Amino acid sequence: MAVIREKGYTHWDGRLVERRFPWSPITRTGILLAFRKKRFKLVFAATFVPAFVFLVGLYISERLEDFKAMIQGSDRLINIGPKYFVSYFTNDSLLFMIALVLALGAGGLIADDLRHGSLQLYFARPLGKKDYIAGKMSVAAFFVLLYTAVPGLLLVIFKLVFAGSFEFFLKYPWLPLSVLGASLLLTVFFAFYIMLLSSVSKNNRYVFVLVFGVYYFSEILFNILRGVFRTPYTALFSIPANIKQVGAAIFGQAPPLAVPAVWSFAVLAGFCGLAAVVLDRKIRSVEVIK
Amino acid sequence: MTAVISAVGLSKYYGNILGLNDVTLDIEPGITGLLGPNGAGKSTFMKLITGQMKPNIGAVTVRGRRAWNDPGIFRGIGFCPEPDAFYEDVTGREFLTGLLRLQGFPDAEADERAARALDVVDLAEARDRLIRGYSRGMRQRIKFAQAVAHDPEILILDEPLSGLDPLGKRKLIKLIKGYREQGRTILVSSHVLPEIEALTSRIVLIHQGKILAQGDVPYIRDLIESHPHQISVTSSDPRALAGRFIGDRSIQKMTFGEDGRTLVVETHKRDEFFGRLTQAVLAAGIEVDEVSSPDDNLQSVFEYLVEK
Numbered sequence: 001m002a003v004i005r006e007k008g009y010t011h012w013d014g015r016l017v018e019r020r021f022p023w024s025p026i027t028r029t030g031i032l033l034a035f036r037k038k039r040f041k042l043v044f045a046a047t048f049v050p051a052f053v054f055l056v057g058l059y060i061s062e063r064l065e066d067f068k069a070m071i072q073g074s075d076r077l078i079n080i081g082p083k084y085f086v087s088y089f090t091n092d093s094l095l096f097m098i099a100l101v102l103a104l105g106a107g108g109l110i111a112d113d114l115r116h117g118s119l120q121l122y123f124a125r126p127l128g129k130k131d132y133i134a135g136k137m138s139v140a141a142f143f144v145l146l147y148t149a150v151p152g153l154l155l156v157i158f159k160l161v162f163a164g165s166f167e168f169f170l171k172y173p174w175l176p177l178s179v180l181g182a183s184l185l186l187t188v189f190f191a192f193y194i195m196l197l198s199s200v201s202k203n204n205r206y207v208f209v210l211v212f213g214v215y216y217f218s219e220i221l222f223n224i225l226r227g228v229f230r231t232p233y234t235a236l237f238s239i240p241a242n243i244k245q246v247g248a249a250i251f252g253q254a255p256p257l258a259v260p261a262v263w264s265f266a267v268l269a270g271f272c273g274l275a276a277v278v279l280d281r282k283i284r285s286v287e288v289i290k
Numbered sequence: 291m292t293a294v295i296s297a298v299g300l301s302k303y304y305g306n307i308l309g310l311n312d313v314t315l316d317i318e319p320g321i322t323g324l325l326g327p328n329g330a331g332k333s334t335f336m337k338l339i340t341g342q343m344k345p346n347i348g349a350v351t352v353r354g355r356r357a358w359n360d361p362g363i364f365r366g367i368g369f370c371p372e373p374d375a376f377y378e379d380v381t382g383r384e385f386l387t388g389l390l391r392l393q394g395f396p397d398a399e400a401d402e403r404a405a406r407a408l409d410v411v412d413l414a415e416a417r418d419r420l421i422r423g424y425s426r427g428m429r430q431r432i433k434f435a436q437a438v439a440h441d442p443e444i445l446i447l448d449e450p451l452s453g454l455d456p457l458g459k460r461k462l463i464k465l466i467k468g469y470r471e472q473g474r475t476i477l478v479s480s481h482v483l484p485e486i487e488a489l490t491s492r493i494v495l496i497h498q499g500k501i502l503a504q505g506d507v508p509y510i511r512d513l514i515e516s517h518p519h520q521i522s523v524t525s526s527d528p529r530a531l532a533g534r535f536i537g538d539r540s541i542q543k544m545t546f547g548e549d550g551r552t553l554v555v556e557t558h559k560r561d562e563f564f565g566r567l568t569q570a571v572l573a574a575g576i577e578v579d580e581v582s583s584p585d586d587n588l589q590s591v592f593e594y595l596v597e598k
Contacts, residue, residue, distance in 0.1 A: 022392070025391035028388075028391075029380070029388045032380075032384075033379055033380065036379050112377065116374065116378070117371070117374065117375040118375045118377065120337075120369070120375055121389065121436065123342050124340060124342070124364055124368075124369035125361070126361045126363075126365055126392075126394065127364075127392055131361075
C-alpha cells in the first residue's frame with residue numbers, strides 16, 4: 001500500500017516581488033561582474049576623459065576668454081552649439097572608448113553563459129528568453145548611457161550654468177532631445193553590437209578581438225572601396241561613418257559625407273535587426289546534445 | 291495518488307538522432323529514480339519536464355500546466371542540471387542570491403534564503419569564496435542548493451550524486467529523503483543503480499530514449515538477475531577448474547581464453563557461482579590470479595533487456 005505522506009513543508013508567507021523588469025537582477029549581476037575586473041575599472045574611468053575635455057572646452061568658452069588662444073584650432077570644443085554636441089557624440093575617441101569598455105565589461109555577457117552552460121540555470125527560473133536578452137543588453141546600455149546621455153545632458157546644464165542665462169536653451173530648445181536621441185542611437189547600436197558578438201563565441205578573448213576587428217574592418221573596407229569606386233556611398237559599409245552620418249542628422253547638421261543620413265540609419269537599424277535574429281537563434285534554454 | 295508530472299507520448303529528436311521515443315509516464319509525490327546509462331535520454335526527459343526543450347511529439351504537464359514555454363511553472367520547480375553551470379567569478383552567496391532575486395524574492399529574503407540553503411549543504415563557511423575555488427563536491431552541493439533555495443514543491447535532480455565523496459553522497463541522500471518526507475515530488479536521475487536504490491524503491495529504467503521498465507527495486511533486481519553474467523577467472527589450471535563445474539546446472543556456458551589461463555563462465559546466478567568458486571579453488575588447490583566480470587555494468591543489463 002502506498003504511504004500517505006502529510007505535506008510537511010510550509011511555503012513562505014511573504015509576497016514575491018512583482019518586478020516590472022524581471023530581468024533587473026541579471027543586469028545588476030552583469031554590472032557587478034564587470035567591476036570585478038581590474039582592467040575594466042581603469043578603462044571605465046578613462047572613458048570619461050572625452051567628456052571632461054569637452055567640459056573644459058565649454059568652461060573656457062564661457063569664462064576664460066583670454067585662454068581661447070591656447071586652444072586655437074579646437075573650434076569644435078569652444079564654439080558651443082549643435083556642432084559641439086555632434087563632435088562629442090561622434091568623436092573617434094569616445095566611440096573607441098565605448099567599444100573598449102563594452103569589450104572588457106560586456107564581451108562575456110553571453111559568451112560566459114555559453115561557456116559555463118549557465119543558460120539552463122537562467123531558464124530554470126520564471127524568466128523568458130526576452131527577459132534574458134533584455135537583462136544582458138541593459139548591462140551594455142547602462143555603460144553606454146553613462147558615457148553619452150549623462151555627460152551630454154550635463155554639458156547642456158553646465159553651459160547654462162557657466163553662461164548664467166537661458167539664452168542658449170531658448171536658441172536651441174530641441175538640443176536636450178537631440179542629446180537623448182544621439183545617446184539612444186549609440187546605446188541601441190552598441191548594445192546589439194556587443195550582444196551579437198558575445199553570442200557567437202564561448203571565448204571572451206575572441207569576442208574582444210571581434211569587437212575591434214569588425215568595427216575597424218568596416219572602416220578599412222569603406223576606405224578601400226572609396227578609393228576604388230570614388231563614391232561616398234561606400235561609407236555605408238563603415239560602422240563609424242554611419243554613426244557619424246546619423247549623429248550629425250540628429251543635431252540638424254549636414255552629414256560629413258554626401259550620403260543621405262537616412263540610408264546610414266537604415267544600415268544601422270538593419271544591423272540591429274540582424275543581431276536580434278542571431279540572438280534569438282543562438283540563445284536556447286539548453287545546449288543541443290551532440 | 292495524483293500524478294504531479296505527466297508525460298504523454300513524449301518524443302524528442304535532435305536532427306536524425308532520437309533523444310526520447312514515445313515516453314508516457316506519470317510521476318507522483320515521493321522520490322522517483324530515473325535509471326539509465328549515459329546517453330539514455332535521462333537529461334532530455336528532465337529538460338522536457340522543466341520546459342527547457344520543446345517536445346517534437348506529445349506533451350508534458352506539471353501540475354496540469356503545459357511545461358513548454360511557461361516560465362511561471364518554475365516558481366514551484368527546483369532544477370539541478372548535470373553539468374556545472376556557474377559564473378566562476380561570483381561567491382557562493384552571490385550566486386544564490388542572484389538566482390533567488392530572479393525567482394522574485396526581495397533582497398533581504400533572498401539573502402536570508404541563500405544563507406539557509408548554504409547552511410543546508412554545509413557550505414556556510416565557504417559562502418564568501420569565489421566559486422572558481424570550489425572543489426568538485428562543493429560545486430555539486432551549491433548546484434543542489436540553488437535548486438532547493440526557493441523551497442520548491444517539485445525537485446528535478448539530474449545526477450545530483452556524481453562527483454561527491456561517499457560522505458557527501460550519504461549527506462545528500464539523507465537530505466533528499468528529508469524533502470520526500472515533507473511531501474515533495476522528486477525526480478532523480480543516475481546511471482548507478484546503488485545510488486538510486488539508496489534513495490528510492492520506485493525506479494524507471496530508461497534506455498535509448500525508451501522507458502524499458504518501471505517498478506520497485508525487487509522487480510528491477512529480478513530483471514537484472516535474469517541477465518546472464520559473464521565471469522572471467524584467470525588461474526594456473528583453468529581446465530581443472532572447469533571440471534569442477536561440469537555438473538553445475540546454474541552454469542550455462544564455459545569457454546577458455548586464448549592465453550590458456552582464462553576460464554569464462556556464463557551464469558544466471560552470479561552470487562551462487564562465487565560461493566562455489568571459492569570452494570572449488572580451495573578443494574583443487576588451484577592458484578587464482580584474477581576474477582572479474584567483464585559485463586557487470588548497467589549498460590550490459592540494458593543491452594540484454596533490449597535484445598530480450
